[in-house]
Every structure is written in C-alpha cells, then in structure tokens.
Amino acid sequence: MTKVFIGAAAGFAGDRSDAGGPVVNALATQPGQRFLMFETLAERTLALCQLERRQNPQHGFSPALERMLPPVLGHCLTSGIRIVGNFGAANPAAAAHRIVQIAHSLGLRAPRLATIEGDDIAAKLSAADFAAREIGGTSLARSRDIISANLYLGAQPIAQALDQGADIVVTGRVADSALALGPLLHAYRWHADDWNRLAAGTLAGHLLECGAQVTGGYFADPGYKDVPDLAEVGYPIAEVDETGEIVITKPQGTGGVVDRLTVVEQLLYEIHDPSAYLAPDVVLDLTDVEVTEIGKDRVRVSGARGRPAPETLKATVCFDSGLLGEAEISYAGPNASARAQLAAEVVRARLRKRVPHLNVRIDAIGVLSVLGAGHNRSDFGVAQANDVRLRFAAQSADAAQIEMLLDEVEALYCAGPAGGAGFRRRITPRLASASCLIERHYAEPRVTMLGASA
C-alpha cells in the first residue's frame, strides 16, 4: 500500500533550525508523496506579529522562517518535498514574498507558493461581540483594545493549495493538526464527511505538531526515562496509509526514541476530554486508539474515530494586558535564607507605603518558586538554603508602579541586607489571550497562488 510521509521540522517558533535537515534527508529516500510541516505559532505569537505589521506592512510573519527554511528549502525543492507551515502569522503574503527572496538568494528555482488567509476576523466583530462569545472566562468584557482575533481554520484550504500545485503553503492561524491533515486530504481525496479518516489525519497532525515531543523531547528523566543522544534528538516522521493507519518514526542516525511511552505521552498532550478533541474538520475520539511498537523507533497508531465537525470554530483573541516587571537578587552562604527573607520584608514594607495596591509576587528560587503556590508564604527564611535567588514580579498597566518595584529591589544593593548580589531587572510588554467560539460563516478562507505557474 502506498503511504504519505509527513515530517515535522518545528514544534514552536523557538525550535532548532537544524531539526529539519535529517527529516528532509529521510523523506528524500522515500517514494510517493512527502511533506514537511512547520508549526511556529503560539497563541501570543500571532498578536506580536500583528503589532509588527501595524508598524510595517511588509512585516508580521514569523521570524522563525528566516532561520528554519534556508537549511532545507533547496533539498525540498529538488526532491519534491512540499512544505506546509503556519509561519505566515499575521501576514502570509509578506512571508511568501520573503520566501521567494530567500530562494532567489540561495540560487534555487522559484517555488510555487500559496498563501492561506481569512483567519483574521478582528474587523468582522466588535469587542462586545467577541466578549459575548468568550469561553472559559470573562476577560474580554474587561479588556481594552483587541490586538488580534484569529480563527483556527481547517485543512481544506491547505489541500486546495496543494491541489493547485503549491510547493510551499504559507498559512496564518490554522489548527496545528491541519498542517498534516491538509496534505493527507490532498493525497488521498478523503471526503469531508469521512470522519474516521479525518480523525486519523488529525491525530497524525497532533502527534507531529510539537516536533521532538514525540521522539524523546520533553521526556527524559535520568534513571527513570533515559533517552539516547538527546542532544541530537531526531524530529518525527508520520507514515500514513490510505486507511488512516499511522506509523510514527524518526530519521535513522538521529538521537531520541520513538516507543509506546513517548507516543502515548504526546497523544494525550493538551487534550481535555479524550473522547472529544475538537478540531475544525472533525471531532476526534481517542478512546479506542491503540499504540503498538512494531520495530526499532517505529510505533503504529490506529483506531482513531471521528464525529461530525463542531458547528463553531475556535478563535484566539489577544489584547494588551500591561507590563510585567521582574527583578532578581541573590543571597549566598551561611544564613542566606534569613537574609533573603529580610530583603523580601524590606521591599514589601517600602511598597506598602508607596504602591499599596500593586500585587507583588516574591519567589525564592532554589527554595520555593516553581512548584506549589507558596509564593505568598513568608517562611522561606527558615530553609537552610545557602544559595537563594529572590525574584520579585508584578504586572500593571501603570509603568510608574512597575518601575517603583524594580527600583526598590535595586536599592537593596546598598540599603538592604548584607551580601545582596547579582541584581537584574526586566520589563516585558504583556499580551493576554482569550478563546471564543465563532460561527462558521465568519470563516472565509482564501487560497492565493503566486510565484511560478504550475
């Protein structure tokens, strides 16, 4: 039986630029249709890109494409490996033009590009309309200006772009899993109501969308879950047949591992009800899925079931939420915990008088910070730690209040407890996001071909 091969070269915008090379080398040795997908759009990334586009109409795509595409573009074009990526972000057209430039600068043939737009619905609904459609919270009712609002489009426009001969499909916001389902719809002509196969294709995409998280990344725990050669972990390849049966594997000669345990962890990652994973094209039911090791670094995944697609589409709406201020200072050696606690008390006392309403979080890194919810405890001074880094954090729309906090921490150098060391401060603009359910008629996906004609 023929198979479609889909490799994943990125699971997020910060992923490795050398991840795609071994995947492309492996895909190039396979017969049939082969695709390389890039997932680079976290929830807020798109809003950041939208802000950049407001500054410059040629900007607003994911900068990840600048470092991720050049290492593999030539080999993909010469080997007929087609690329699907959501690095278009807030400006797929600008991303496509940039890719043409990159190809030209590398001396490659001009690729046939397709862009998919229509996910941006910020102009279609009012802030009140979005607030009325928010799920899981009421943050939009209180928010100021909406920066971005994007629907998660499905796989059909991606398939259409591939049908029209695109070498590279550049999308904005689509469901991450659609980056794999789109190529499968194109290759196998699955019908839009063939729910079990659409579910299988969605599952393949779900397993690929976080890159190395299915091949041994985000997994290793020495002594309990050892992973060979994690430093050179291979990124995944899904082999999918016409019935929707999936084999997850990785390129030979790479590090990492693909086995039942790595696959099951990723299978359920970011899933809520396993009988109803909502995607734009289908509702995926994972409860009968079976995961079977069939060879070294080869795992078969079968049994995905599908139900008709949801009547609404999810959208992510991002809005400005002020500034995050963070400041850190260290105390070390005998009695360090007690000195750190005194430093925290000094800052709290000074802020109480000056910015009484600012909610300040104080962590004692190495003692009490990441785990638990103990940051409002004031008893970390009793810990016998001799290397404590204090972290102060607050968020506010009022820059003066944030500066006040950071200044007070900095002043600990000369006016705080003995031995305060290594002060650092940082202010980060903050974007918050909310999820909405939106009627399908607001989705008007547009496929645009550009570059060399097919």
Place this chain on the structure above:
Amino acid sequence: MRTVRLQEIANARTGDKGNRLNLVLVCRNPADFPTVAAQVTAERVAQVFAARKPARVVRYDLPKLAAFNFVLDDVLEGGVNASIGLDGHGKSLSFLVLDIPIEIAADAPRFTRGTQNQSV
C-alpha cells in the same frame, strides 16, 4: 505490600490551555493500570494541588493505552499569558504528581525502561 513513589512505575507529562492544566499519566508496565486507577484518583490529585485551589479535577481513563488524563481547572495562576510566576505553562507540575506514594505488591519487579521496545 510496599510503598514506592509513583515515579517508579509511571510517566507523566503536563500541557496547558489558558488556566487549565492537563496531566497525562502513563503506566510504564500496562499491568499496573488497575493499581494506579485505584490509588491515583481525581481526589488524590486534587489534594496534591490543594494550594492552587483547583476549581475542578476530572480523570479520564484510557485502558487501551494504560494511561489516564487528568484535567485540572484554574490551577495555573492565570496561565502563560497572565501568571506572574515562572512556570505559567505548568510544565514542571507533572513531577508533583509523580511524588505521590503508591502501594504495590511486595514482589513487584522494578520496571526499568532498559533497551527500547521491551517495554510492553
């Protein structure tokens, strides 16, 4: 019977959506599924996260995968876009659950990952 930490027999991974955490628990040896099912209840996991006051904890069982999916509402201090803590994703939180003590048969073998593909 003897008591071990859950980390000795199971793997865990967390994922986030907004202020909601999902925690995947996978039995390293599928034969341990009933043992884990009996002892690592939604209530037990809620206790582990008590300081974060979860609004709701639901456990979904996946016997064919020898796995469980826990969904914990409102435990991420606002989540990655709103928390002022260091781990707004909750990526480190799987290890809180792996610290749960669990009773296993006295003669149960220590299940090690060992070489690949011997794990089922």
